[in-house]
Amino acid sequence: SQQGEEDPQALSIQEGENATMNCSYKTSINNLQWYRQNSGRGLVHLILIRSNEREKHSGRLRVTLDTSKKSSSLLITASRAADTASYFCATSGSARQLTFGSGTQLTVLP
Amino acid sequence: GAGVSQSPRYKVAKRGQDVALRCDPISGHVSLFWYQQALGQGPEFLTYFQNEAQLDKSGLPSDRFFAERPEGSVSTLKIQRTQQEDSAVYLCASSLAIVKDNEQFFGPGTRLTVL
Numbered sequence: 001s002q003q004g005e006e007d008p009q010a011l012s013i014q015e016g017e018n019a020t021m022n023c024s025y026k027t028s029i030n031n032l033q034w035y036r037q038n039s040g041r042g043l044v045h046l047i048l049i050r051s052n053e054r055e056k057h058s059g060r061l062r063v064t065l066d067t068s069k070k071s072s073s074l075l076i077t078a079s080r081a082a083d084t085a086s087y088f089c090a091t092s093g094s095a096r097q098l099t100f101g102s103g104t105q106l107t108v109l110p
Numbered sequence: 111g112a113g114v115s116q117s118p119r120y121k122v123a124k125r126g127q128d129v130a131l132r133c134d135p136i137s138g139h140v141s142l143f144w145y146q147q148a149l150g151q152g153p154e155f156l157t158y159f160q161n162e163a164q165l166d167k168s169g170l171p172s173d174r175f176f177a178e179r180p181e182g183s184v185s186t187l188k189i190q191r192t193q194q195e196d197s198a199v200y201l202c203a204s205s206l207a208i209v210k211d212n213e214q215f216f217g218p219g220t221r222l223t224v225l
Contacts, residue, residue, distance in 0.1 A: 031211055042114070042201060042216035043153070050211070088152050097143055097166065098203075098214060100152030 006089060006101040014109050019076045021104040023089030024069075030092050032065055034074050037086045037103075046074075046087075079108045112136070114217035116202050122223045123192045131187045131220045135204030142185050143214060144177055145201040153201050159185060192224045 006023045013019055025032070031050045035043040049056045049065045049072070056063045062075040076083055086105050090098040115134045123129050135142050141160055145153035146169075155169040161182035170177070174193075179185040189196055199221050203214035 033213070035216075040218075040221075042218045043203075045213055045215070048211055048213060090152075092211075095166070096141065096158050096160075097145075097155040097169070098153075099155065100145075103150075103152050 006087075006104045008104060009102070010105045010107070012107040012109065013079055015079060015081055017079055019079050019083070019106055019108070021074045021087050021106070023072045023074070023101050025072075025089070025091050025099075025101070026070065027091070027093055029067075030094075032063075032072050033090045033092065033098065034061075034063060034072075035088045035090060035100075037088065039085075043088065076106075079106075081108050081110045084108045114202055114204055114215055116200075116217040116220050118220060119218060120221050120223075122225065124225055125192060125194060127192050127224075128188065128190045129192055129222065131189075131200050131222070133185045133187070133202030133204075133217060135183065135185070135202070136206075136215055137183075138206070139204035139215070140182075140207050141205040141214075142179055143203045143205075144185070144187050145203065146171075147199040147201055147219070149198075156187070156200075189222075192222075194224050197222055197224045 033048045034046045037043045047058045049063050060077045065072045086103045088103045089101045117132045144156040147153040157177045158166040159179040174190045176188045199219040201219045202217045205214045
């Protein structure tokens with residue numbers, strides 16, 4: 001079963017705007033990861049944040065983690081048309097496998 | 111080097127047929143995972159190997175699903191007597207070792223359609 005929910009389910013923005021996606025999860029975690037999936041393709045790892053971290057940056061990506069609320073957010077700044085994809089959060093806990101959220105479909109309009 | 115590869119990329123099966131899906135992980139990666147992704151959903155865990163040992167198969171939906179990795183490299187996911195509800199994308203992922211920061215590298219998936 002899915003670990004939790006992501007919102008929004010779909011997001012449409014103009015190129016250059018920022019995109020924010022949120023993820024909630026249910027159980028304790030070691031880390032939380034964000035992946036991108038282009039249509040018909042596999043998942044690409046974007047960024048990982050450990051349970052003892054609160055914020056992390058990588059290029060145009062900013063991830064926050066609030067373990068007290070069991071939630072995370074992914075911010076993509078200065079979006080580009082090439083950012084159009086589905087974005088998934090995934091948690092890693094005591095088990096080795098990842099538990100994914102339901103995803104956010106981001107569309108960036110040129 | 112090469113990433114995770116999967117074959118076939120697309121498979122159409124008639125209900126009741128058996129199918130075999132192949133995964134070639136990144137060379138040297140100890141861990142291998144199979145996930146099932148239904149349309150519009152996130153991937154869901156099926157099974158996990160460490161080298162040739164299948165350490166967790168709790169996600170396999172029925173005894174029609176069987177996975178193996180006999181030499182600790184290539185893995186095959188077999189589905190017997192396919193049903194329409196088996197239609198999904200099957201993703202394989204590998205990771206270097208059992209580490210706390212479990213970054214997995216995914217293949218492109220096999221899209222299975224059962225008619």
